[in-house]
Amino acid sequence: MTTPVSRPRLRRRWPLPAALGTALVAALLSAVSVQAEPAPSSDYEYSPVAERVQRENPELTQYESAFLEQYDTIKDPASGYFREFDGLLVPYHSVEKLIVEAPDTGHATTSEAYSYYLWLEATYGRVSGDWQPFNDAWASMEAFIIPSTADQPTNGSYDPSAPASYIPESLDPSDYPMPITPEVQPGQDPLADELSSTYGTDEVYGMHWLLDVDNVYGYGFCGDGTHDAPAYINTFQRGSNESVWETVPHPSCETFEHGGENGFLDLFVDDQAYSEQWRYTNAPDADARAVQVAYLAHEWAAEQGNASDIAESVDDAAMMGDYLRYAMFDKYFKEIGDCVDPASCSPGSGKESAHYLMAWYYSWGGAMESAEYPWAWRIGGSAAHQGYQNVMAAYALSEVDALRPESATGAEDWGVSLDRQLEFLQWLQSSDGGIAGGATNSWEGDYSEPPAGTPTFYGMFYDEKPVWHDPASNQWFGFQVWDIERVAEYYRITGDERAGDILDSWIPWAIENTTVGPDGEFAIPADMEWSGAPDDWTGTSTGNPDLSVEVVSHNQDVGIAAGLAKTLMHYADATGDEASLETAEGLLDALMEHQDDLGVAIPEVRGDYERFDDPFDAPNGGLYVPEGWTGQMPGGDVVDSDSTFASIRSFVEDDPDWPRVQEYLDGGPAPEFTYHRFWAQVDVATALATHGELFGETDPDPDPSPDPDPSPDPSPDPDPSPDPDPVGSCEVVYDIASEWNQGATVNVTVRNDGDEAAEDWALTWDGPAGEEITGAWNAEVVRSGATVTATPVGWNSTIAAGGQTSFGFQLTHTGQAATPEAFALNGEACTTG
Template sequence: MPATPAFAATACSVDYQITNEWGSGFTANVTVTNEGDPVNNWSLGWAFPDGQRVTNGWSGEFSQSGANVTVRHPGWNPDLGTGESATVGFQGSISGSNGVPESFTLNGTACNGAEENAAPEVELTSPADGATFLAGEDIELAAEASDSDGEIDHVVFEADGTEIATDDSAPYTATWSGAEVGPYSVTATAVDDQGASTTSDAAAVEVIDEPQLQATPANLSVRQGGTATFDVSLSNAPDAPVDVTVERTEGSSDITVSEGAELTFTPDNWDTEQEVTVSSADNGGALGSAVITASGQGYGSDTVEVTEIDPNTSDYEAAFLEQYEKIKDPASGYFREFDGLLVPYHSVETLIVEAPDHGHATTSEAFSYYLWLEADYGRITGDWGPFNDAWASLEEFIIPETEDQPTNGSYDPSAPATYIPEHDTPQGYPAALDQGVPVGDDPLAQELSSTYGTDEVYGMHWLLDVDNTYGYGFCGDGTDDAPAFINTFQRGSQESVWETVPHPSCETFEHGGDNGFLDLFTDDSAYSQQWRYTNAPDADARAVQVAYWAHQWAEEQGNADEVADVVSDASKMGDYLRYAMFDKYFKEIGDCVGPQQCAAGQGKNSAHYLMSWYYAWGGAMESAQYPWAWRIGGSSSHQGYQNPMAAYALSEVPELIPESPTAAEDWATSLDRQLEFMEWLQSSEGGIAGGATNSWAGRYAQPPAGSPTFYGLYYDWQPVWHDPPSNRWFGFQVWGMERVAQLYYETGDERAGGILEDWVPWAIANTEVGTGGDFAVPADMEWSGEPDTWDGESTGNPDLHVEVVSHGQDVGVAASLAKTLLYYAAASGDAEARTTGEGLLDALIANEDDIGIAVEETRADYARFDDEVYVPSGWSGQMANGDPVEPGSTFLSIRSFYEDDPQWSKVEDYLANPDGPAPTFTYHRFWSQAEIATAFATHDNLFG
């Protein structure tokens, strides 16, 4: 029952938002606003209409009796003054419908918030999205606006958030004069007579200093003896017809303009693209290239580089080259260049929130896919320069250098790190260091130092702020230096990306609070300036996997020497990657319960030999009076991170076996252990369940009674993170199985083949390939039951089940699935696997656009832009841009830069009207686009 009120609230309102939903569960945020007298020791109550159950909650103390839920205030936020709000969140279970509660109480008093004013509607009708204007030209603005429960008071036109003009009567128009050269995001905001407002979708426009001629794409492949096309248009309307000449200006005379050599654009058709056809001579000569130039009086010129490819090139190889050219075209926006080296963005678009919380951040995953893209290019063209450049960029920008990790020489392998317990929710942080908990010996450090002559760690940090969007700069110094190492997730399994506080990897106390951001995460008696990095093992393992194939392909061409240095560096990376095989605090593996009771490891009895979710290392700043350093492994292993192909390369291939004396033996053990792990986790349907841990709940807690085990590790259906549940996403299935399929193709390993024999039919049964680009691949999965305890042989796990509960059109996942099926088909002869794989590739081709392959997607989770980010009571600080960080801060409030994003108005409207349709976006994620390209190349490699 609700608590007895200390002060009765005369009025209150509640906003109940379901933030994520799957077959048997959901997460929700509930915000209560006190609109009456101040309330002490608040308590919120409601009744579920459909039998929902709260399974865990945060920002309040939850209890439930039947349908009735009560949430008492957290200790740090007991009171609600007039106008104040509090937000709680929870994860719940459902068994059917998931209706919203109809009524709420605050301290026993029913909440009857004032009826909301309906927001107005508005559409920006001029300028058009993508329009181009000349400097000095007037830009006409126009919008249509209406209000269902009143009248429009005025409409404000803005460019990049700066007001241009206001109109208070229909038709709503204005003229923008004097716009300077540059790109702009133009919006119209309608304000009604009750003060409610709505902002239109943005129109991206550009002001240029002189008219331009535009030829796309910038790079084009043509089969020898064949033809290919590109398009030409004008940037601005001419006053009179403009004649455009298109001709070869450089390169091979075998490449000619066969149609469209003379084009005419008029004031009526100037923005209609006109097609140009180039032809390659069918003379069997050496393959060449040429530059085709389009030029028009008063509009300058633009060029297209055309490259001949072999006439016997398969359709999928041609598709690879087309996709490759789009990705590498600077105009597409996938990379930022630094001193001749390219750094891939997470996505072309900036407004995207997933593991990286901004599109122009990047990850070690993106670098590993960049490497893969260039490896396939080297196989097809024989040009290994771009592959070597990709590794040079990886080494330069996302592997910390000496200046980034300066005090490793102070590391003591006999005391690798101080124990810090993990907590279930961010509200459990900062977590106290516990010097009294025993930790084991690090068995790798001395071997690695002796082998490579350095105490530094050679591994990628997982997250990079490519454009320095957050403003931390090098080592948190606030300069404009980019890219900059940053980090986010630091506070337990329930901390979603929506609840993180991004911070510099190098903590100098320049930003945040008195101790920088350290005291948001750890509770210590004193804080030191320090650096720390976190490795995502699947990315490093993928880089090794790609280096294996680059070596194989280059060797077949007689070019092995060209990639030898990169292969050697990948071997070295694999040597350090062994840290992912060890328990976080190097404690003994197996039946590890209780931080005090779980024994400190000696030698390698702390190795589980799987790929854990991370390993990490850090230390004091070089200026520290008493320098120190630390290293940790990872106790939890997710099936999607396993890479038996990399383990095979690092244990069996001479060029990739690391130099350390025990590395090959460790990786050989890991190869066997990883395959066993997937056999143990395979459900009776075929899907691979979550994983296992040596440290339940991240603090060596007691796992549920009867938990099945794998070499003493406890089964965990959602290892590592819970919001959303890990291993719910089908992408982790295909990432892992693609590596198993490669191993099966390359070695014929019977264990790999057996896993695929059960997995592939399940995946195909849940995949649909239609016509005209229609396809559907699994999206979300639901798990029930448990595997049998592992005793060395698979039982088939009759009590472990998986159900695909939703499907989608994730183009990256579709490409990964296609690659998996094609490798399996090539190894086994399975005709259905090949047919399905090819069908997915054809569907992807049918969804191509100017810069890649993409489909529109709906982002209902963007309601969480207003999610509160937990900040302890009494803590306050600032982001580098001045955004305050304090109790009550939200994801958006500490990332105010999003309000200037060209696509922000979509989210803003959704937040203002959460019952309306969720916003849609078309995203070009780098990993997806590279995966698509390499899927095309995979077919060409396997089937010609």
């Protein structure tokens, strides 16, 4: 593991009984926001880099220069995006403290924010050649949001044959606490022993999703009330209808020092006796993004000859991806497919419980180190949301040598996951182009029977709004962008036609619902409404004629607008689509019209802030605490059946922006806030840099046609060999995409210009001397003597007449990568392009 520059003291934190496997991670939404008073500047030293880096790299484009300016703004202590601990920076969710989203305060942070911190520094490394900030970001993540040995001390007592006690979920928070049901048998955990033997530890290497950076709640380390920070905390625990407004923040390490007699455990789990414990919940989309970014960093650093600078961090990313496989498994390791009734649904053995998708969470916990009889538990996730899928991470962990996990089956599992995720998105794609919600192996969280006729995907049930319903998880356009951006980047890199088919439908739909005008005017989709359902998945997309989506509102979310711009740029670079590049550039230019001293931001109206003082009122919701339950927050706020969101977070009333909220609660207008979310500012920065990377300084024609020859040859050059027969001919484009000291990556496109399909194709060529193939994607590429042969991987075994396929590979060389002189497809000579 990477050793931090200055590692803070070991922290102890503790979770719920083996029963509390019901933790639900919330979507790290940003759909709505607030204009709050910026926090005081953090106290750390920073020297601006934009002027120096531009001077040292005069070839940088105007967009890359804009990236550097945005980078300086984010890193400037006066802006307030970070807090420094022992020489390492921890990002806040937002500059402003008074903001309620999935994090209920702006000076919390999330694994999402950390993954964006890595993205910011990886992009800076590409532009500047300086990779120390990227390593520092990884060190901070490892120090503060990946639980240390002392934070998860009893994993050695974990029994993979009995991963966790079953606790049913309920949709309604007022049904909690839910009972432990020991008679329901979980399946076997097939990962634990493999991971322990591979890495020599029983610990889990993954991020917990939420930190109280300033220790505003006061739980401190291990719930002991100290003022050391950051502190592991959690919120969501009580089913799909529990919104952030209905949560009770509690420590990840439960010592019974706060809350009621049993701490906060008996708000969530009905048990005969309660134990002091620790527990953590992973948000797989964040860990997958961290892996994706590590892949990008590796590729960029390798192109510079600097791969060794970040080799240790990249190794850790591969390890993180190995543990991230827990998100591929049913919550209680039950068999995948037609899993109805927890008692009769078969416990899984081996990989029978793997759906190979990115679920909403995985979680782990155990007893305190001082327990007389220590125990530990682990759970996967039964529900998969389209917005959490990451084909880039799956590609990197299965196909790229530097990111392939060390375990025996890790890379293989990620290869299956790559195919499964692409199928999943094909299955969920509406006839309009948008991607619908997801699927679950546990209907309503308790393996209930779904309504008759519910469509299935590998036996999992279609769920139009998986995991959370307040607000419905299929409404927010941001999940579309986050997911499809990764698909577009994957398509640009690999040319996988399955990804291209998804994009060919999604991109026009997104552009049709996006407008860009003069002087910073723009609007992107905000909320969507869905109707119908997909067809059963049989391995081939039907186009889902009965599934449709309508964009019902628009907004100016700066982070999602930037993410959409990146998506469109990847697609434009891959296809030459002019409309995509034009829309992307229009969005970037519009965003730059909304710069302020802290970055890029646009005011938002927060009508939902009326819920600050909502008491519980069945069936209308509100903060539910059972009658007779009484406890206290660390600061003395009483928790009982009369509590509200604000009453157990009384610190919000000390915020300079609170009077505007109070005025609203008293009957005034909904308040307007201008928020500076960390992840959104990074999305803006990286979108600017992406333009510079892909398109350079000028405004290029994305689909150029060659200029006509101004003076045609009066006599053609003699052709030393007869022209090939045009029937059955082919064309090969061999592109050395990147090259470093003794290696290179190559992208190959094979076009079949003949009248008949090329079945089970094989492309051959003589490899230049000194070159060796070290890895490939979308084809099997082997060298025997001087001959290199590329063959399909299954899904691309046929190249239709007039069609094409693409693949790529990595090689080593002894001097310089060279382009072969001739190619043959199934024995027929090809032209080169």
